[in-house]
Amino acid sequence: MRWMLMHAGVKLGLALYGFHRTQRLPVLPVCPVSGPLPSLSIIVPARNEAENLRRLLPSLRQLRYPGPLEILVVDDQSRDDTARVAAAFGIPVLSIRELPQGWLGKPYAAHQGALATRGEWLLFTDADTWHAPDSAASAVAWALTHEADGLTLFPAFDFNSALEAAALAAAFAGLFAALRASHGIVNGQYLLIRREVYERIGGFAAVRDQMLEDLALGVRLHASGYRVPMLDGQHALRVRMYSGLRHMLDGMSRLSAGTLVWPGLRPWIAALLIAWLATPFSIPRLGIRDRGWTALISWATSGLSLLPWTWRMGRPEAALLAPLGAAIVAVAGLRGLFQRWIGTGIHWKERRVR
Structure with missing residues (x-):
């Protein structure tokens, strides 16, 4: 006993x-923003994400952003219709033909996306996400108002079953308890960052071989003295992480x-x-x-x-x-x-x- x-x-x-x-996270207020805001490039690394893109891309097309906005899907050697689906929504596609030695796929796709875009701010987001119409404008406005170098979001989740919810709850309970905040916790599902800051820390090229590239990038950001806080983004971002048990x-x-x-x-x-x-x-x-x-x-x-x-x-x-x-x-x-x-x-x- x-x-x-x-x-x-x-x-x-x-x-x-x-x-x-998580309760101590500041909440990102999602509301209409009057511009102008600096130029923003949204980069979506995607491998075998045709189905998820059908949900994501309409939400990105409906973003209300009072400033120059570009969206790029980076097709990471997909074996499905990822590129075709993106093109059907009128979104430019950058196709990765070969993965260089020493690189993992997602860091390389994100790296190439940053090279191919021109925005003053970069937003890296996953294909299994959904974005509220005013989310991007609210995120950039929050970062500018709070003189932050970027931000990352903890989203709301969609589940197929209660068992999936229980498993993710257990995983996140452990993750948030175990990771040191001093190492800079970054969620790769939504990472907004100033381009100049991204380039100064070496970008994804500096974490090219890391399995958890988002956490590795967060460590570099924190070690370099940059502020990229995590915010509660439940009203800005939804994520559907897994399609089944396997x-x-x-x-x-x-x-x-x-x-x-x-x-x-x-x-x-x-x-x-x-x-x-x-x-x-x-x-x-x-x-x-x-x-x-x-x-x-x-x-x-x-x-x-x-x-x-x-x-x-x-x-x-x-x-x-x-x-x-x-x-x-x-x-x-x-x-x-x-x-x-x-x-x-x-x-x-x-x-x-x-």
Whole structure:
């Protein structure tokens, strides 16, 4: 019983600590902005994203931006109709023909996109996003008003199922608890940055071989003294990260394996996270030993620990599946580490990334 109470305390403490960090984020107010604003280039690295582009590109076409605006899709050797879909929406496409040695795909696509555009500000965004009409103008105006060198957003999420919501809640609870804010947390789903700042830190060329290129770029920004804060962007940006269970396992293997070896990870919190993620595997044993009561309490505390996160994500009922969500994150992380250890590598979007 004492062990169970200690374990419950760890789970609640970690999840609430991570949630507290998100609650401290300033909110990006999304509202019409009167210009003029400086020129903005929106760059969308895309590999096998034909379906997602059908949702993203209409939202980008409807942006109300009182200044010069250009949008570019960088087709990263897609095997589907990514380029054709972008062209159908009237969006220019830059096609990557060959990936140079030493580069990973997404950093190279983002790098080429920056070279091919001319805006004073750069907005790197993922293909699985949706943007509110006044989001870009509000983001640039906020950065100018607050004399920031850019900003990054924590978005709202769309899910196929409560289980997916539980898994993402567990992943983000751990991520926000474990990463040092001093390393500069950047979300590659939405990164707005001054071009001159981007170029001074070496851009994506400086993180060309990094599996978590957004976090690596954040470290360089922070080390160079630039201000690129994370804001609560729930009213500006929506993200649909995964299309199914296999896609989610692949994505979380990449994210978890990269995070667990990340230099910005606090080791003592990482150790506690492992104990937290071990919860699902101890519940059956507890149920057999104590006629189910201990297992029920353990399941309930897991749900309580993730309830603030699932509530924030708009799926409070997903907290009931908290142990299963934690199990997915644990399996994905172990899978990614094992793949790196045996040399088969981590694969993402039909390409080896490590």
